[in-house]
Amino acid sequence: MSKLLLFRLKSIWGNSQFDYAVTLSRGFFGGIISIWDPLAFVKECIWCDDNFLIIKGRWIREEVDVFMVNVYAPQSIVDKVAFWNKLSLFKASNVGDYILFGDWNVVRLESERCGSEFYPIDAQFFNDFIVQNSLYKIPLGGLQFTYRNKAENKMSKLDRFFVTNNVLSVVDELKGIVMPRGSSDHSPVSIFQEKVDFGPTYLKVFASWFDRADFEDTVRNAWAVINVDQNLPFVCKMRRLKGRLKTWILNARLHEASRLKEAIAKIEEIDVMIDSGTATNDDVSEHNFLCNKRDELSKLKSLDLLQKSRIKWDIEGTKTLNSFTIHLNINVFNNISKV
Structure with missing residues (x-):
């Protein structure tokens, strides 16, 4: 890892108290970077691929081991299907709790795309992948679309968060928000726990x-x-x-x-x-x-x-x-x- 890239990561994060994992760029593919607070998440294993970066570690606050999956899906439907099958195979071989997020390069419904053609077969394959892996979407507020081209005439909802069921039972009331785009063609997407933390809750017994x-x-x-x-x-x-x-x-x-x-x-x-x-x-x-x-x-x-x-x-x-x-x-x- 070059000193220049480390400097850029520090400028993104805001201080030097971070850990990270990266897949290097290949051709037109720019690579994937995940950054986190080592006091909040302690990594155990890392798996790298052209289209995903998986970090297994311990989520300290919630006391749960979880797979953090950062994805950047390919463009063609053939490559997408191969990508989803690879993720499904990994999940089947590595049982645990999952949080998946990133640019999926596909929409689930026709209403999630504007100014470009909707491909039902792509959406069907993607929805099948979600159902087969028992994934639950995190509802997103804020802006309707997460991607806009430079001409402002094509918009799509490509970026999403998914979790497995046990994550919802450990961390309830998860919500997401699509924030202002800034200089990128993709808007940042943030998830948070909507419930206000008033300290430890009582153990209610009926x-x-x-x-x-x-x-x-x-x-x-x-x-x-x-x-x-x-x-x-x-x-x-x-x-x-x-x-x-x-x-x-x-x-x-x-x-x-x-x-x-x-x-x-x-x-x-x-x-x-x-x-x-x-x-x-x-x-x-x-x-x-x-x-x-x-x-x-x-x-x-x-x-x-x-x-x-x-x-x-x-x-x-x-x-x-x-x-x-x-x-x-x-x-x-x-x-x-x-x-």
């Missing part, structure tokens, strides 16, 4: 969790794994426990919703049999069992809603309660007047 048979075992097993690292600060241990409980309750609620739906469907089926007089004693017994199961599953959901409503009332104060009471009284009055 009363219904204690009615689930696997709750205590989930906490005990998770803490046994987390507590192995004695040097890990307590707040970090609680953050990891919170993440595991979040995953557990999400899966539990999805499973319970599926069971509730199945129970209701079967109850309705037996109701028809009872109504027509074709139900057996076993059908009636199963009907009673399913009704109890339905009530049990519905109770868990109701307990969560009740606890959430109480929290909301405590936060918003008596104003919300008075408004609710007035609304309730009006409805009661209307019902009485109809009678």
Whole structure:
């Protein structure tokens, strides 16, 4: 790396406290550079290619290992497909969390291009790549297009950020913004966490969790794994426990919703049999069992809603309660007047 390039990187970053990775230019291809704060991200491995630069490292603040993928896609559709296949193969061979960003040289929709021809086959291949790799786009605000030619008559949305699902669960409410273009034909795109950080959040536990048979075992097993690292600060241990409980309750609620739906469907089926007089004693017994199961599953959901409503009332104060009471009284009055 030449001293001139290091000087330019320092002028871009603003100080000398940075680390970087680079793919050198080849012919008309100008190369790719990634720069980061070594106190925020610690690199582990680097993979270089003509069209992507991948850095695997530790995201210190979020305590997660992640692959940072800086891309500059080729122009022709044949080369693009080969490029996407190469990225897909890399992701399949290196399991982990991914953040992908850069110039993809393709749009997903016809509305994302103005002044130039839209190629549906290119968009289809790109959208298939996104779906097959379970990528989620970061919504972008600001300017509509990220690229404009010098004549100002061709514009496209070529630059994007994508993440894998676990990144969204660790860092929620990620948003992006397309900023003013400056002297380049591409606008800078920045991502940020919209949620304001008021410090460590509380570990909220719902009363219904204690009615689930696997709750205590989930906490005990998770803490046994987390507590192995004695040097890990307590707040970090609680953050990891919170993440595991979040995953557990999400899966539990999805499973319970599926069971509730199945129970209701079967109850309705037996109701028809009872109504027509074709139900057996076993059908009636199963009907009673399913009704109890339905009530049990519905109770868990109701307990969560009740606890959430109480929290909301405590936060918003008596104003919300008075408004609710007035609304309730009006409805009661209307019902009485109809009678």
